Amino acid sequence: METKISPLAVKLPALAPLAGVRLGAVAAGIRYRERTDLVMLELAPGTSVAGVFTRNRCPGAPVDWCRAALKGGRARAVVVNAGNANVFTGRAGRETCAATAAAAARLVGCKPGEVFIASTGVIGEALPTERLTAALPGLHAGLGADGWEAAARGIMTTDTFPKAATATARIGGAEVRITGIAKGSGMIAPDMATMLCFIATDAKLPAAALDKLLRRGVAGSFNATTVDSDTSTSDTVLLFATGQARHPRVPAAGGAMLREFARALDAVLLDLALAVVRDGEGASKFVRIDVRGAVTARSARKVAMAVANSPLVKTAIAGEDANWGRIVMAVGKAGEPADRDRLSIAVGGVWMARDGGVVPGYDETPVVAHMRGREIAIEIDLGLGKGAGTAWTCDLTHGYIDINGSYRS
């Protein structure tokens, strides 16, 4: 398989250390050769945690592990391996999680329940636990505050570029930092989260406030993106607050004090989610779909996702065809209130169809030019109400078939 970097790739931002997080990656040889595939984060004592996971009904053992660990509300370590998802592995998979957590807990000096685990890669194959646990001591010894890029690279599978985002915000006058990394490229139709994403902040936040912020942020970012409509068994977004920043105490309910922090977190989540879309398997174009005029925001988001998931819309975009007919079809198949005769569609800012028909004298020239670009903007006005929503996706190309039609990718 060639591993050409996505034409939609974005550059990794500069990633400053974040107080209370040391991290790194090593090559454990679990599946890949000559690359890092095992990542660890060590978190300062007192770190709170929130998590959002796949809604897939056949989740992997690590997702079960994290859901249970999350009840404690505290985190001291994260262990992530790439190449084997530890999904559909039965009792052996659960034992791998327990052994991994025990080994990491010994190194860090914490309870196994404070260790979070994530795995990504092939489904249905046993994970060689010993290779993982044998590599942990060396990995732990090398952890550092400057390991963010190494970690972002170590969790990649079919990703063609590493994904990270960072932002700062003020809480009660004090500056705090938020930094996150993510991986994901295919099996992306997150229904609470997407493939793996780990975010940390040095803010000191109660787990309840953290949870509220994360759920809100994920709804408008990861859950508004899709590559191929397939929901992974391993989707995991974890947000850690190390509490190392010096700011006034934040109440459990969060509230106005966290307004700026919430905006910064939303921006980090969206950056990471869109980086995953930009690395969508085989993607050649990045597509934003804005729906307005829906009866509710929820309805607008459903319509936007129906368009984003339509293979016929996505292949038309790959073919640089502003095929509004397929957009009409996708709007209609969403099952949400829609009136064909009030529907308007713009591509690249040009309204080509309005109130149920082609705009008279419609000049295709600027739309054709827009379709040749890398960033495609589709706007849909349902003409019914005030609900608005956005979805992001990529096109569907031969590259997707190449990547996924080869044996046991």
Added chain:
Amino acid sequence: METKISPLAVKLPALAPLAGVRLGAVAAGIRYRERTDLVMLELAPGTSVAGVFTRNRCPGAPVDWCRAALKGGRARAVVVNAGNANVFTGRAGRETCAATAAAAARLVGCKPGEVFIASTGVIGEALPTERLTAALPGLHAGLGADGWEAAARGIMTTDTFPKAATATARIGGAEVRITGIAKGSGMIAPDMATMLCFIATDAKLPAAALDKLLRRGVAGSFNATTVDSDTSTSDTVLLFATGQARHPRVPAAGGAMLREFARALDAVLLDLALAVVRDGEGASKFVRIDVRGAVTARSARKVAMAVANSPLVKTAIAGEDANWGRIVMAVGKAGEPADRDRLSIAVGGVWMARDGGVVPGYDETPVVAHMRGREIAIEIDLGLGKGAGTAWTCDLTHGYIDINGSYRS
């Protein structure tokens, strides 16, 4: 665009005349060159009708027309054009339907409301009404009882082979015939029906009985198939009973008297639906997914359709990879009750995964051989209850991208 015949194509059966139906096709030049694109059926006086249509919320003008006409319960003619779907065409589209029905009604000597209309092809372009109505008199003059194959060919768009099915059954000791034609290849995820399908029987059946039979039959045939998860704006299945056969009167409720007829109708519907799947855009393999052990039959069908719609399962099949991991993912994403640790999966009759893990000593050899064939059988046992259901689909190949990624296909 090359128009190589699908490797999964089935031969057209011999299509005997059906009493009360005369049909044919001509080249009206609406969009295609050098092929027939306009089809007409004339039905004997007294013909009853039932219909099932797309659930797409942006249906075409012909679907609206048929829904209204269906209220009368009587049919004397059908006019179908291929190449232009008359969808998202506003008032002009409605006027085209009215003009078409008026012209056909004059030729046949019936009310416009007894004329059924269907259009298939590109969405969002005005249909040149005059070319259609101008071609009708010549078409009508040439209608004959032996026109079934011509009609099956005349309604094709991206189809690579014509689709028809026929069966006989006995009602109260008398033999009746059922014959149908269908078209469809892409934008196939029927949610009540699929692209165009017209079936006639010479039985004399009340519209209410006909409706009941059709709805039941469509649920287990067209609605259990998918090519690309996209629900067309034009899906139409019409069933006509000409009443020319001599059998005892059938009550409106139908009942036991129609048991054999229902079986024969179901077989015709399934034949036609599966022919559409076999002509799925770019298809190289025909896939049957049987789910059992679900909590209900409805749940089993939803799981089967989730597997059938998964791009990752479909590309794996194209790559001849019996990738059970992706099947596990697709089962889980259906959102139906499932327990990873009770899940079993067979491919080609070989149980490769049982009770949540790979079968010990699993020998891949027969499965690899099965995956190289044209007909792929996937069995899934959820291990929860007695619900069973089946879905049919095809694989997802470069051919699909070729067909749909070219400009304005």
